[in-house]
Amino acid sequence: MTSAPDPDVAVRRMAAESLAGDDPxxxxxxxxxxxxxGAAVVPWDRGAPHPLLIDWLGRPDDARGQPRPAGTAVVVGCGPGFDAELLAGHGWTTTAFDVSASAVAAARRRFPDTTVRYVAADLFDPPRAWRQAFDLVVEIMTVQSLPVRLHQRATEAVAGFVAPNGTLLVVATARTGSTEPAGPTEGPPWPLTREEVEAFAVGGLTPVSVEQHDGTPPFQHWRAEFRR
Structure with missing residues (x-):
């Protein structure tokens, strides 16, 4: 019996072709x-919101057990849309963007009654009105989908969306000594080191927590929270 094609192989082939054309x-x-x-599978389409986002939203905002107050939110690299829909369901006025117009169109079809504003936009050239405009910025595994040479630029772009007194939540696959080789890795993804996660503390953002969580073996994940 012929085994099904590995979706990660197809993704890496497409990424390699784009990188060769200087189009990351x-x-x-x-x-x-x-x-x-129907000719490809999106490997990160979980069919549900990310568990670390679900858990974070369910936690109180402070030691007094107060719930998180909803405000404006943006989901970076929203993909299938499940994370954005979760935020909207918790009362957040949510914008979700992806560089892929096809991804945005698919999310709109998947959630025809959505209150989320889905937008096709480029992280490296976002609308000026988004500058420090959101009370909550959610970045789940977008920076790590870009080559390492672009991580700093992408990190600074993500941090730039956070409003005064706002929060940035970052979830990423962890690159650690126990799970990743010391040298450059083949990607995508290009998992983040702790130093790369801590680098989101830029432009007035300060770290609240940087946690390491178990994922699908042998992988681990970062979940980090920052405030402006």
């Missing part, structure tokens, strides 16, 4: 367009 984000549109046609 072009492969996202190719992948989502192919998925629309």
């Amino acid at each position: 984000t072009g492969w996202f549109e190719r992948l989502y367009a192919a998925a629309d046609d």
Whole structure:
């Protein structure tokens, strides 16, 4: 019996072709367009919100046990849309963007009655109105989908969305000594080191917590919270 194609192999092939053409984000549109046609699978489409986001939203905002007050939120690299819909369900006025227009169109079809504002936009060239505009910024595994040379630029762009007194939540696959080689890794993804996660504390953001959580073996994940 012939085994099913490994979706990670197809993703890495598309990414390699885009990188060879000096277009580090072009492969996202190719992948989502192919998925629309049934010719590819989006490996990170969990069919549900990320568990670390679900857990974080369920935690009180402070030691007094107060719930998190809802405000404006943006989901970076929203993909299938499940994380954005979770936020909207918790009362957040949510914007969700992806560089892939096909991903945005698919999310709108998946959630026809949504209150989320889905937008096709580039992290490296976002609308100026988004600058320090959101009470909550959620970045789940987007920076790690870019080559390491772009991590700092992407990190600074994500941090730039956080409003005064706002919060940034980062979830990423962990690159640690026990799970990753010391040298450059083949990607995507390009998992983040602790130093790369802590680098989100830029432009007035300060770290609240940096946690390491178990994921699908042998992987671990970071969940980090920052405040402006």
